[in-house]
Structure formats: C-alpha cells, structure tokens
Amino acid sequence: MPLLVVRDLKKHFPIKRGLIQRTVGHVRAVDGVSLSVDTGETFGLVGESGCGKSTTGRSILRLIEPTAGEILFEGRDIRKMGSAEMRRMRRKMQIVFQDPYASLNPRYTVRQVLEEPMLIHNLFSTAAERKKRASQLMEIVGLSPSRLDRYPHEFSGGQRQRIGIARALAVDPKLIIADEPVSALDVSVQSQVLNLLDDLQKELGLAYVFIAHDLSVVKHISDRIGVMYLGRMVELSPADALYSEPLHPYSQALLSAVPVPDPEAKRDRIILQGDLPSPSKPPTGCPFHPRCKDAKDICKTVVPTWEEIRPDHFVACHLYS
Numbered sequence: 001m002p003l004l005v006v007r008d009l010k011k012h013f014p015i016k017r018g019l020i021q022r023t024v025g026h027v028r029a030v031d032g033v034s035l036s037v038d039t040g041e042t043f044g045l046v047g048e049s050g051c052g053k054s055t056t057g058r059s060i061l062r063l064i065e066p067t068a069g070e071i072l073f074e075g076r077d078i079r080k081m082g083s084a085e086m087r088r089m090r091r092k093m094q095i096v097f098q099d100p101y102a103s104l105n106p107r108y109t110v111r112q113v114l115e116e117p118m119l120i121h122n123l124f125s126t127a128a129e130r131k132k133r134a135s136q137l138m139e140i141v142g143l144s145p146s147r148l149d150r151y152p153h154e155f156s157g158g159q160r161q162r163i164g165i166a167r168a169l170a171v172d173p174k175l176i177i178a179d180e181p182v183s184a185l186d187v188s189v190q191s192q193v194l195n196l197l198d199d200l201q202k203e204l205g206l207a208y209v210f211i212a213h214d215l216s217v218v219k220h221i222s223d224r225i226g227v228m229y230l231g232r233m234v235e236l237s238p239a240d241a242l243y244s245e246p247l248h249p250y251s252q253a254l255l256s257a258v259p260v261p262d263p264e265a266k267r268d269r270i271i272l273q274g275d276l277p278s279p280s281k282p283p284t285g286c287p288f289h290p291r292c293k294d295a296k297d298i299c300k301t302v303v304p305t306w307e308e309i310r311p312d313h314f315v316a317c318h319l320y321s
C-alpha cells in the first residue's frame with residue numbers, strides 16, 4: 001500500500017466581483033490531479049509557476065481545503081477526518097517552504113522554532129527533553145547546537161533552510177512536502193541542501209513530494225516525476241524514463257532547458273510559444289495546444305485522456321492515443 005494516494009484532487013478558487021462579491025467564475029488552480037507516493041520514495045512535482053503545484057502540495061496537507069478528491073494517507077482519507085484526528089495526522093505529514101526567511105518567526109530563537117511543533121503535538125513532558133531533542137535536530141541537519149539560542153537572521157540562507165528542515169523533522173514525520181526548498185538559495189548552496197534531504201531520506205525512511213519549477217533540480221533526487229500544466233498532470237513516469245524519453249511535448253520543452261554536462265549530447269532548446277494561459281480561462285481541448293509545436297486539429301477541441309503508454313509511464317496527449 002502506498003503511503004500517500006491522491007485521487008482526482010481539485011482546488012477551485014472563486015473569482016468574486018462587485019460590491020456584493022458575487023462569484024463570477026473559478027480559477028481551476030488544481031483540476032483533477034492523481035498521484036501516489038511510497039514510503040521512502042521521492043515524487044518530484046514539476047511545472048512552471050502558476051501550474052498549481054504548490055496548491056497541490058498545500059491541499060494534500062489540508063493547509064488549504066481541497067474542493068474535491070480523495071487524499072489517502074496510510075489508507076485513510078484525511079478529508080473525512082475531524083480536527084482532533086487531523087491534528088494527530090499532521091505529525092506525520094510536514095512541509096518545508098520555499099522561503100526560509102519568511103517561514104521562520106523572526107522573534108523566535110531557533111530553539112523556540114524547533115520546540116513549537118513539539119509543544120503543539122505534546123511530544124515531551126519536560127523542557128530538558130525538548131532541549132535535548134532540539135540539539136539533536138540541529139546536529140541532524142548539520143548545525144551546531146551551540147547556536148540554538150540565536151535568531152534566524154543570524155544564519156545564512158542555506159542554514160535557515162536547514163532550520164526549516166529541522167522544524168519539519170521535530171515531530172518525526174513520514175512524509176515531507178518540500179515546496180521548492182532550494183529555489184530561493186544560491187546555486188552553490190542548493191546541492192548541499194539537496195544532499196542533506198537525500199541523506200535524511202536514507203536514514204529516516206522519509207517520503208518526499210518534492211516540488212520544483214524546473215527539471216534539473218529534481219533530476220537526482222526523484223524516483224518518479226509528475227509534470228503539471230495548468231492544474232493538471234500531463235505526464236507521470238519513473239525519473240529515468242522522463243529524462244531519457246519524455247513523451248509529452250511540454251515535458252520535452254522543460255527538459256530541453258536542462259543543461260547537459262556532455263556538449264556532444266546537446267539537446268536543442270525548445271522555446272515555448274506565448275505565456276501560460278490563465279487557469280480561470282483554460283484553453284479548450286488540450287490545455288497546452290496554444291503553445292504546442294505538435295498540435296493537431298483534434299487538440300483544440302478534445303481533451304486528451306490519461307493513458308499508460310509503458311509500464312508506469314502515463315501521459316495525456318493525442319500523439320499517443
């Protein structure tokens with residue numbers, strides 16, 4: 001049984017107008033996303049900004065309430081849980097945010113940042129135990145416990161993200177949603193944080209949903225990857241297969257932007273035409289058709305179905321149906 005199963009997840013935000021705030025339409029930020037994550041697995045979720053990947057991550061944790069769909073964690077639908085049960089469940093599912101500056105309370109010392117989730121979840125009964133755990137967490141993420149009484153601004157960007165990771169680990173989660181955890185960091189620091197996440201996964205058996213806007217970041221860390229476009233999943237496959245043979249024209253374009261170390265193997269860059277359309281007014285048929293180099297007539301009117309082209313390799317595109 002997978003640790004997490006998401007079926008047909010939707011999050012539609014109402015668009016309100018006028019004095020009485022009448023609903024005039026909906027932004028279909030997430031429009032029918034399905035995925036699963038096994039224990040100890042990393043699922044990479046990739047797409048341009050505005051494609052709904054962060055909303056998907058937050059909806060999975062019910063930090064925002066989904067409009068529809070099932071979210072099964074260890075086989076149980078968390079959307080059917082009441083608040084007390086949901087609070088217990090939250091211990092097992094944590095999030096690491098993109099911006100370590102904004103996500104740490106500047107008035108808290110690092111010790112307070114790390115102890116807050118322990119207090120919320122009643123993990124230890126004494127201050128000494130909490131302090132011991134906080135020190136241990138600092139060591140786990142490669143920071144000196146001697147700095148526990150410092151404030152977040154006294155740390156570098158990469159160190160602050162380590163604190164964000166330590167805070168997520170404070171309650172012993174099984175799944176971490178990592179929402180672009182390295183994109184606010186200098187390139188030189190990114191790989192250190194990625195390596196840390198990888199090591200923690202191996203040691204603690206963590207599962208990750210790793211959200212990123214480009215394929216180069218998730219390449220080495222992901223077991224499987226889902227590519228999102230305008231609130232929908234357009235391709236889902238084992239990571240190797242997506243890099244060696246991307247099927248969807250959008251995945252091909254994303255992949256063409258990833259630098260390759262071997263200049264002989266250089267891929268031609270596919271430049272996407274036009275901008276990402278508004279999710280409040282998605283194009284008819286295949287949502288990618290206005291920007292697709294391979295679009296046919298049928299693409300303008302008929303939504304492509306989700307097909308398994310090879311074992312575990314799914315795509316929604318008329319080129320394959």
Ligand code: SF4
Pocket residue numbers: 248249250286287288289290292293294295296299304316317318319
């Ligand atoms: Fe392009 Fe058509 Fe495939 Fe959409 S369905 S990605 S428009 S070829």
Ligand code: MG
Pocket residue numbers: 041042198201221222223
């Ligand atoms: Mg891994």
